[in-house]
Amino acid sequence: MQRKNFSKIALILLLISIFILTFSLNILAKQNLTADKLIFEQTEDGAAIIEATNNVKMEYNEMEITGDYAKFEQDKQVVTFEGNVKMLMEQGELTSDNLRYEMENEYLEATGNVLLNAEEYKVESNKLNYNMAIQEMNFTGQQAYVEYDTITANADRVTVLNEENKAILSGNVSGQQRGNEFKANRIEILNNGDKIEMTGSAQLNFESSEE
Amino acid sequence: MYFKDKKKILFATIVILIIIGGITFSIFHEMSREDDIEPSNTNGSPENEYLTNIDLELYNNDKTIKWNLDSEKLVREDEGNIYNMDLPNFQAYENDELLYTGQGNSASYNNNEEMISLSGEIEINKNDLLLETDRIIWNQKNDVISGENGVRLTSPELVITSEGFTAPVSLNRIEFKGSENKKAKVEWR
Numbered sequence: 028m029q030r031k032n033f034s035k036i037a038l039i040l041l042l043i044s045i046f047i048l049t050f051s052l053n054i055l056a057k058q059n060l061t062a063d064k065l066i067f068e069q070t071e072d073g074a075a076i077i078e079a080t081n082n083v084k085m086e087y088n089e090m091e092i093t094g095d096y097a098k099f100e101q102d103k104q105v106v107t108f109e110g111n112v113k114m115l116m117e118q119g120e121l122t123s124d125n126l127r128y129e130m131e132n133e134y135l136e137a138t139g140n141v142l143l144n145a146e147e148y149k150v151e152s153n154k155l156n157y158n159m160a161i162q163e164m165n166f167t168g169q170q171a172y173v174e175y176d177t178i179t180a181n182a183d184r185v186t187v188l189n190e191e192n193k194a195i196l197s198g199n200v201s202g203q204q205r206g207n208e209f210k211a212n213r214i215e216i217l218n219n220g221d222k223i224e225m226t227g228s229a230q231l232n233f234e235s236s237e238e
Numbered sequence: 239m240y241f242k243d244k245k246k247i248l249f250a251t252i253v254i255l256i257i258i259g260g261i262t263f264s265i266f267h268e269m270s271r272e273d274d275i276e277p278s279n280t281n282g283s284p285e286n287e288y289l290t291n292i293d294l295e296l297y298n299n300d301k302t303i304k305w306n307l308d309s310e311k312l313v314r315e316d317e318g319n320i321y322n323m324d325l326p327n328f329q330a331y332e333n334d335e336l337l338y339t340g341q342g343n344s345a346s347y348n349n350n351e352e353m354i355s356l357s358g359e360i361e362i363n364k365n366d367l368l369l370e371t372d373r374i375i376w377n378q379k380n381d382v383i384s385g386e387n388g389v390r391l392t393s394p395e396l397v398i399t400s401e402g403f404t405a406p407v408s409l410n411r412i413e414f415k416g417s418e419n420k421k422a423k424v425e426w427r
Contacts, residue, residue: 033244037251044258061421065398065414067391073365075396077424084421101395101426 057086060099060106074102083108091115092126104130112137118164118189119145123155133159141166148194149174150185162189170199175216178204178223182214193217292323294347296354298381298407304331305376305407307354309345321347326356330407338364338409342374352378360385364409368392371403381407389414396426 062079069075077099085092085106095110107127114121114137124139135157143150143164153168166173166185173185175194180202186195194216196202201210204223212227292312296305309323326345330337343358355375362369372387384404391398391412400414400422416422 034247037247040251041254044255058427059423059425061416061423063416063421065400065416065422065424067398067412067414068410069367075393077396077398079422079424082421099424099426 057088060085060097062097070102072102074100076100087128087130089117092128094126106130119143121155135159138168141168147176148187150187152185163187164189171196173202176221178202178216180209180214294321294323296347296376296378299378302332303337303407305329306331307345319349321349323347328356330409332408338362354378362409366394369403369409369412376407383407383409396424398422398424 060077060079060083062083063081064079066078066080067075068077079097079099081095083094083097085097085108092106092108092112092114094108094112096108098107100106105127107125109125112123112126114123114126121137121141121143123137123141125137127136128134135155137155137157139153141150141152141155143155143166150164150166150171150173152166152171154166156165156167157163164185164187166187167183170181170183171185173180173182173194173196180196180200182196182200182202183198184196186197187193188195195213196216197213200212200214201208202214203209209225211225213225215224215226216222217224292309294305294307294309294312296307297303305328307323307326307328309326311324313322314320315322323345325341325343327339327341329339340356340360340362342356342360345354345356347354353375355373357373360369360371360374362374369385369389369391371385371389374383374385376383382404383406384402386402389398389400389403391414398414399420401417401420403412403414405412414422
């Protein structure tokens with residue numbers, strides 16, 4: 028009987044402790060912006076607008092974004108970065124000239140000299156639209172360049188579906204894999220480059236055996 | 239056997255509690271340390287003469303903003319060039335419309351330098367904003383208000399902390415400046 032009560036008390040204490048720890052960690056969920064200078068203003072509606080300059084760094088949950096300048100619009104929950112933007116995220120490191128992140132929609136847009144260096148692939152383009160909620164990245168603007176395992180290619184549009192381990196290149200696709208050149212309207216790179224599916228006027232030029 | 243289990247459970251519970259307590263304490267200690275604002279220093283200037291229940295009106299250069307500064311006690315020094323006040327309260331008006339109110343532990347108005355400074359636990363309330371700092375100075379030559387020794391702005395949605403700030407007398411655009419050791423920081427909910 029005494030042992031049972033003791034176990035109960037120990038269990039209750041443990042649960043209380045876990046609750047306190049969870050609460051503390053929740054408080055510490057990172058959502059902050061630091062800089063050498065912050066300028067605070069309010070709109071007519073009373074919403075805050077904060078401009079940050081020099082050594083700007085935003086920590087937002089698992090992401091870290093740095094840049095020369097940032098503007099945070101509190102009512103829209105939108106932050107815009109300009110100049111030498113670098114973003115560290117789960118997929119890798121993203122650099123660009125400008126970046127706009129809608130926090131509520133988990134939607135990101137990067138423009139100008141966009142480069143994503145992920146663990147298994149690398150993409151360069153002029154524009155990236157990234158829907159984080161469904162883990163879909165769309166690289167557009169001029170011809171996007173992609174390096175995916177043994178494949179290098181250019182295309183009008185590169186879509187990376189992170190959850191499906193798949194990349195879709197569409198529009199004027201041309202590239203090569205192990206010296207074999209290919210052209211197509213659309214190719215799908217599956218399983219991190221293990222399999223390629225080509226559609227629409229696909230053309231393969233195999234490397235000459237004499238070479 | 240029972241005694242041994244009981245000891246094990248007790249020991250495990252104590253260890254878990256110590257770890258959790260330690261983490262919790264360090265988290266809150268770190269948070270409260272960041273929020274600390276350095277305490278002010280007061281100086282005891284020689285008193286020449288003093289008045290009680292004083293209301294002082296100060297204007298910016300273009301006379302659009304007025305400060306009503308009141309204090310229970312005003313000490314006049316240096317042949318009327320310096321006025322020291324205890325527990326000052328102030329209200330700022332723009333064309334008779336209340337902009338903000340504030341208070342501090344002491345204030346000093348320097349007539350020659352056209353400068354008024356308030357020190358010690360300064361709190362300024364502007365609509366739903368609370369601006370806290372240790373010392374503010376209103377330089378009437380350029381109508382810039384600056385705050386130093388740690389600043390904290392709290393709104394319902396966010397908190398800004400920094401070493402100091404500068405702003406026009408209207409306080410409608412506040413520049414928070416960080417230092418080498420402590421960057422200006424905004425946290426939001």
